[in-house]
Structures are given as C-alpha cells and as structure tokens.
Amino acid sequence: MTPSSFAPLRAEVRAFLEEQRAAGTFVPAVDSWLAGWDEEFSRTLGERGWLGMTIPTEHGGHGRTYLERFVVTEELLCAGAPVAAHWIADRQIAPSLLRFGTPAQREEFLPAIARGTSYWAIGMSEPDSGSDLASVRTRATRIDGGWRLSGTKVWTSGAHRAHAFFVLARSASLDPAHRHEGLTQFLVRLDAPGVQVNPIHSFDGSHHFNEVVLDGVEVSDADVLGEVGQGWRQVTSELKFERSGPERFLSTFAGLAGLTANGLPVRASAAGVGRHAARLAALHHLSYDVATRLQANQPAELLAAMVKGIGTRSEGDIAEDLAEWAVDELDAEVDRLATDGLSRRAGFTLRGGTNEVLRGIVAKGLGA
Amino acid sequence: MEISNAGLDVDPDFSSMLDRLFADLAPRTWSDREPAGLDRDAWRQVDELGLTLLTTPEDCGGSGARWPEMWTLHRSAARHGVALPVGEHDLLGRWLADKLGWTAGDDVVSVGVARCGGAVDVPWGADVDTVLLVEVHGDGAAVSRHASADLTWSTDGRLPTSRRARTHVPGIAKRLQVAPDDVAELRLRGALLRSVQIVGALERCVDLAVEHAAVRVQFGRPLLAFQAVQGMLADAASETALASAAVAAAIREADAFQDLRAARTSVAVAKSCSSHAVGPVTRAAHQVLGAIGTTREHDLHRFSMPAFGWRGEFGTGADWDAELGASVDATGLPAVWHRIVDGLPA
Numbered sequence: 001m002t003p004s005s006f007a008p009l010r011a012e013v014r015a016f017l018e019e020q021r022a023a024g025t026f027v028p029a030v031d032s033w034l035a036g037w038d039e040e041f042s043r044t045l046g047e048r049g050w051l052g053m054t055i056p057t058e059h060g061g062h063g064r065t066y067l068e069r070f071v072v073t074e075e076l077l078c079a080g081a082p083v084a085a086h087w088i089a090d091r092q093i094a095p096s097l098l099r100f101g102t103p104a105q106r107e108e109f110l111p112a113i114a115r116g117t118s119y120w121a122i123g124m125s126e127p128d129s130g131s132d133l134a135s136v137r138t139r140a141t142r143i144d145g146g147w148r149l150s151g152t153k154v155w156t157s158g159a160h161r162a163h164a165f166f167v168l169a170r171s172a173s174l175d176p177a178h179r180h181e182g183l184t185q186f187l188v189r190l191d192a193p194g195v196q197v198n199p200i201h202s203f204d205g206s207h208h209f210n211e212v213v214l215d216g217v218e219v220s221d222a223d224v225l226g227e228v229g230q231g232w233r234q235v236t237s238e239l240k241f242e243r244s245g246p247e248r249f250l251s252t253f254a255g256l257a258g259l260t261a262n263g264l265p266v267r268a269s270a271a272g273v274g275r276h277a278a279r280l281a282a283l284h285h286l287s288y289d290v291a292t293r294l295q296a297n298q299p300a301e302l303l304a305a306m307v308k309g310i311g312t313r314s315e316g317d318i319a320e321d322l323a324e325w326a327v328d329e330l331d332a333e334v335d336r337l338a339t340d341g342l343s344r345r346a347g348f349t350l351r352g353g354t355n356e357v358l359r360g361i362v363a364k365g366l367g368a
Numbered sequence: 369m370e371i372s373n374a375g376l377d378v379d380p381d382f383s384s385m386l387d388r389l390f391a392d393l394a395p396r397t398w399s400d401r402e403p404a405g406l407d408r409d410a411w412r413q414v415d416e417l418g419l420t421l422l423t424t425p426e427d428c429g430g431s432g433a434r435w436p437e438m439w440t441l442h443r444s445a446a447r448h449g450v451a452l453p454v455g456e457h458d459l460l461g462r463w464l465a466d467k468l469g470w471t472a473g474d475d476v477v478s479v480g481v482a483r484c485g486g487a488v489d490v491p492w493g494a495d496v497d498t499v500l501l502v503e504v505h506g507d508g509a510a511v512s513r514h515a516s517a518d519l520t521w522s523t524d525g526r527l528p529t530s531r532r533a534r535t536h537v538p539g540i541a542k543r544l545q546v547a548p549d550d551v552a553e554l555r556l557r558g559a560l561l562r563s564v565q566i567v568g569a570l571e572r573c574v575d576l577a578v579e580h581a582a583v584r585v586q587f588g589r590p591l592l593a594f595q596a597v598q599g600m601l602a603d604a605a606s607e608t609a610l611a612s613a614a615v616a617a618a619i620r621e622a623d624a625f626q627d628l629r630a631a632r633t634s635v636a637v638a639k640s641c642s643s644h645a646v647g648p649v650t651r652a653a654h655q656v657l658g659a660i661g662t663t664r665e666h667d668l669h670r671f672s673m674p675a676f677g678w679r680g681e682f683g684t685g686a687d688w689d690a691e692l693g694a695s696v697d698a699t700g701l702p703a704v705w706h707r708i709v710d711g712l713p714a
C-alpha cells in the first residue's frame with residue numbers, strides 16, 4: 001500500500017469536512033480531539049463508516065486497516081473537527097476489547113463504538129500515581145460474583161460525559177518485588193451507584209477532565225477486562241495505540257492553517273512557517289510508519305514513544321509561535337486558535353505519559 | 369540504531385553486501401595527511417562493482433539502478449564513513465555531463481555551483497579529474513568543463529575531514545547553456561543525496577554514543593544508567609529517526625514519479641529535517657563521548673563533521689524551510705500538506 005493509494009479516501013473525508021464546515025456544523029479548533037465534544041458529529045462519522053474502522057465486521061465494525069483509520073483520523077485532526085466524544089473509544093477502547101474483551105463485552109460495546117454512540121474515558125491516573133502508574137491504590141476487593149472498587153481517579157478526560165471507563169485497580173496486595181503484578185482492569189459504567197464525577201477546571205476555564213471517586217462501586221465478574229492480575233500487561237499494550245497516532249503532533253495544525261489562511265502573518269518568516277510544515281510532514285511519515293507496523297503486527301513501542309516525544313514537543317512549539325504571530329492580528333477567530341493553543345500547550349507533553357518518562361523508554365530500547 | 373527502510377523496496381542482500389564492503393573499505397579512505405587526495409585503489413574497487421555509476425542509465429555506461437538503491441548505497445557509505453565522491457560523480461557530475469553530451473571516459477567528475485563573483489566551492493574539487501562549474505543567471509545557467517589540474521584550488525577554512533575545495537570560474541572558458549529545469553533538478557539531486565548521507569552519518573553518531581554509554585563506567589555505573597544521558601540519547605535517536613522517515617518518503621516519491629521535480633516538496637522536507645537534525649544529534653553524541661570524542665584517534669568526527677558539511681550544501685535547512693513557507697504563503701497550508709500526505713506528484 002503506497003500513500004497515494006489512500007488519496008481517494010482522503011479526498012472523500014476532506015469533501016465531507018468541507019461541507020460540514022460550510023454548513024456551520026463546526027468551527028476549526030485546536031486540540032479538538034480532547035476538547036471538541038459533539039455527539040451528533042460523532043454519530044455522523046459513524047454513519048459514514050469512519051468510526052470503528054478496524055473493528056471486524058462480525059463485531060459491528062468495518063474490517064478496515066489501521067492505515068485507513070490513520071488516514072481518516074489525520075484528516076479529521078487537520079480540519080480541527082470536534083472528535084473528542086468518540087476519540088478514546090475509537091482509538092484505544094475498541095482495540096483493547098478486541099484483544100482482551102469477552103464475547104459479551106464485545107457485543108455490547110463494539111457496534112455502538114462504531115456507530116459513534118458509545119463514549120469512554122480512561123481511569124489510570126490517581127492523585128498519588130502519575131508517571132508511576134504501577135503505584136495505583138484504587139482497590140478491587142473480591143465479593144460474591146464480582147468486585148468492589150474503592151479509590152480516586154483523576155485527570156479523567158471526558159468522564160462527565162462518557163458512558164463508561166476502564167479502571168486500573170490493585171486486585172492483590174502490593175508485592176514490592178513485583179510491582180507490576182496484582183493489577184486488573186475493569187469496565188466501570190459512569191452512572192453506576194457509588195461513582196461520583198467531580199469537575200476539574202483548566203486555567204483557561206475549560207472543563208475537559210475530572211476527578212472520579214469510586215466509593216465501593218460493585219462490578220460483576222463479567223466486567224473484568226481480560227485476565228485478573230494482567231492489568232499491567234494489558235495497559236502497556238494499549239499504550240502503543242495511544243502514543244503513536246497523528247493526534248500527537250496535529251493538535252495545533254488547525255491553528256497553523258488558520259493563521260496562514262490568507263498568506264503568512266506579517267510577524268512570521270517564511271522559514272519559520274516552513275520549518276513547522278517540514279517537521280509536521282516528517283512526523284506524519286514516522287507516525288505512518290508506526291501504523292504500518294501495527295498493521296503488520298511488528299514491534300512498534302520504541303517508534304511510538306519517539307513519535308509522542310518529539311511530536312508533542314513540536315505541536316507545542318507551533319502553539320508558541322502562533323501566539324507570537326497572532327499579536328496584532330485582528331480576527332477574533334485567529335486569536336482564539338492561538339490562545340487556545342498556548343493554554344493547552346502544557347498538557348501536550350504530559351498526557352499519555354510525560355516526555356521524560358518516554359525518553360527513558362526510548363533509551364532502554366536503544367541500549368537493549 | 370535499527371535500520372528502518374520505511375516501506376522502501378530495498379534488497380536486503382544488496383544492503384548487507386554494501387555494509388560488509390564499506391566496513392572494510394572505509395578506513396582506507398581516511399587520510400589525515402594534507403592534501404588527502406582520492407584513494408584510487410578504493411575507487412577502483414567500488415567502481416568494479418558498478419557502484420560509482422549506480423543510478424546512471426545503462427546506455428550511458430551506468431548500472432541503471434533506482435532511488436531506493438541510491439538510498440541504500442549512500443546511507444551505508446555515510447554510516448561507515450566512506451570518503452569517496454561516489455554521489456558527486458554518479459548523481460551530479462555524470463548526470464550533468466551526460467545531459468550536455470560530454471563524454472567523461474573514466475574520469476571522476478564533480479560539480480560546483482558558483483556564487484556571484486565567480487567563487488565556487490566544489491566537493492572533492494582538487495581530487496577528481498574533471499570539474500563542471502555551473503554559473504546560474506536569470507534564466508538558466510552556463511556550464512563550463514575543466515580538468516581539475518588546470519584550476520587553482522584553495523582548501524582554507526574547510527571543516528576537518530571535508531574534501532571541498534574553492535576555486536574561481538575562469539574568465540575564458542567554453543560555456544554551454546542548461547535549462548532552468550535542469551538547474552532545479554541538479555539542486556534537488558544534491559539536496560536528496562546530502563539528506564541521505566546525513567541520515568547515515570547521524571545513525572552512526574547515535575550508535576557510537578550508545579555503544580560508548582554502555583561500556584564507559586563512571587560513579588560505578590555505565591553512563592547509560594544515568595537519566596540525563598538517557599535523555600540525550602533518546603532525543604538524538606528520535607531526531608535521527610524523524611529525519612530518516614522524511615528522507616525515505618522523498619526517496620519513495622522520487623522513485624514513484626520518475627521525476628525528481630515532481631517530488632520537490634518532499635525533497636524540501638527531507639533536506640530541512642535532515643539538516644536541522646545535525647546540530648542536536650552531533651551535539652548529544654559528542655557530549656556523551658566526552659573528551660575522547662574530540663580526538664583524531666576516535667572516529668566520531670568522521671561522521672559528525674561530514675554531516676555538518678552536508679548540512680550547508682544544496683540549500684540549508686532554513687533555505688528549504690523558506691521555500692516551503694513561500695508555498696504556504698501562496699497556496700495555504702492545506703494545499704501544501706495534501707501534496708505531502710497524498711503522495712501524488714506536484
């Protein structure tokens with residue numbers, strides 16, 4: 001498959017996005033995969049067959065390749081379209097359910113994810129467990145026919161609107177010599193009794209993530225994801241999907257496109273703009289390379305960590321330049337793209353594993 | 369670093385043959401005496417394998433290979449630090465000579481593009497047999513052909529390991545006109561060659577740094593155990609992988625379109641990213657190597673210094689950035705971006 005063989009699919013997505021934009025369905029935004037929540041838009045994408053693309057048809061998906069999904073998501077991100085509602089479900093919940101889910105879990109969720117009607121969040125981080133994820137303290141205690149969950153998750157993006165989330169919890173007491181053992185993933189419905197979602201406001205006033213308190217939430221054995229005690233292995237396998245995609249370098253693309261839509265801003269040099277364009281292009285190629293490996297079941301962890309490390313830094317560098325170029329720009333829309341980019345910038349290099357931790361992963365891959 | 373060919377169709381046997389050949393041959397091409405000269409024995413050995421005219425069409429006496437083979441050859445040569453003007457000869461000198469109908473026989477040929485005033489830097493200028501000097505003017509360019517021995521060369525101010533030499537275009541010389549398209553193609557060929565070579569050299573810089581960090585012990589631990597060192601190596605490897613992905617994409621397009629000018633956006637991206645990677649990657653590698661890396665005895669400079677030289681040739685990173693920026697100015701980012709991701713000719 002050469003990149004040019006996807007040109008017709010790209011053209012189809014572009015035409016659709018152009019139409020939607022012209023109809024006023026959305027206004028291009030930066031960071032739209034985290035903050036652009038629009039359930040109707042997600043359903044429309046589902047109708048088009050652009051969600052759950054890699055889910056096999058017998059599970060309600062479209063049986064298409066990672067590369068096709070890559071192409072479609074890249075187009076959506078470049079347009080700054082509101083894709084947050086389904087993003088996590090489509091990107092990482094679906095592949096995890098396919099790999100580790102029971103037939104009942106797949107049947108319940110995969111067709112709805114492909115339709116764009118099932119929204120998910122990720123319950124990994126906790127107040128005292130950030131980079132050191134294996135230290136999570138949310139407890140899963142055995143009860144008759146299931147588990148009782150108690151603890152607090154934090155920074156849970158979209159939990160105030162999502163239907164369910166994957167919770168990583170400690171299901172056996174901590175053995176300091178084997179910290180990665182004894183962890184289990186659970187499917188938890190966010191409207192279950194004992195779940196309380198408290199908003200956390202970002203400094204720009206936006207509300208995208210939350211604190212989620214689990215106060216003795218009871219889940220059944222049918223809600224265990226994969227194997228009890230295998231949570232760490234499962235979570236790390238999720239990460240290669242989470243880390244390498246085009247959202248790790250395109251979060252500010254709509255801003256760069258917006259600020260240069262009518263020629264370069266007077267404060268920008270051609271070389272300054274071109275350098276960002278060149279770097280984004282290279283990131284596209286590298287990330288596409290990872291998607292090719294995922295498709296072929298080849299190891300991709302090292303490259304995925306590289307894409308995220310340098311990609312998130314680049315999208316942040318763009319945000320910084322946009323803010324500088326936007327000085328003296330009078331168009332409010334352009335201003336908004338630039339200020340949103342700068343406000344969100346700090347999160348780029350944190351979410352999904354901070355860049356310092358990623359560097360360690362890359363160095364280990366090199367030295368091994 | 370793991371060698372990724374990013375989906376390029378490269379014959380693994382060709383690749384491993386080159387690695388064996390160059391590992392053995394490279395040290396012979398390193399001469400620390402001045403003037404270094406061209407190792408004619410090494411040249412003959414490479415020539416007999418059909419590698420000095422790898423991409424030259426068969427009807428012009430070459431091997432008629434394509435861009436993926438070119439990528440394999442020059443990346444491998446640069447990874448091993450082979451100091452021979454193979455790229456200058458095959459991709460630039462003979463290409464231009466053949467275009468102009470000049471027969472070059474067994475001469476080793478290099479090309480220099482003059483700046484205004486007539487000063488011209490020629491890679492390997494003093495060491496090859498024939499030199500083509502290109503003078504760009506408003507609409508196209510004039511090319512003159514010279515025996516290297518007939519020109520006066522200065523090697524003042526060149527980087528360590530560099531074989532570029534400076535001369536002046538003689539006032540009186542027979543000149544042939546070349547079309548603007550050919551001048552543009554010459555620059556693209558040079559830029560793509562240098563991008564490939566930079567990738568090979570930077571990969572070796574990272575390898576040398578990682579190998580050193582694994583065995584050098586300080587404070588009772590190998591350097592690789594220190595997080596600050598890990599960070600430098602990870603960043604260097606990531607920048608190198610990024611450049612490699614960009615260059616491989618340009619190679620793929622050049623091969624698919626059979627016309628380098630149709631791939632010019634991707635060549636711009638490749639030269640930009642490879643050139644911008646040189647500073648950070650070599651800085652990290654030299655930092656990790658410590659004092660030993662600053663010596664003639666250690667090989668690191670045989671990779672870091674050429675990379676700096678190549679960075680400045682056939683358009684700097686900033687030059688190509690400015691061209692891309694001008695396209696964004698003229699057509700908007702989406703149009704430029706679509707050309708890149710669609711993989712369709714310009």
Ligand SMILES: Cc1cc2nc3c(=O)[nH]c(=O)nc-3n(C[C@H](O)[C@H](O)[C@H](O)COP(=O)(O)OP(=O)(O)OC[C@H]3O[C@@H](n4cnc5c(N)ncnc54)[C@H](O)[C@@H]3O)c2cc1C
Binds near residue numbers: 346357
């Ligand atoms: C916008 C956004 C959305 C998010 N969404 C979610 C979500 O939906 N679900 C979820 O579970 N989590 C989410 N997160 C949380 C994210 O995964 C964490 O922020 C991240 O793992 C880092 O944890 P921390 O913030 O506690 O920082 P800490 O772990 O406290 O680290 C702070 C800093 O210390 C340094 N540091 C820490 N450890 C090391 C080390 N070993 N070596 C070197 N330096 C180190 C790094 O510089 C790091 O940036 C989100 C975060 C953001 C910003």
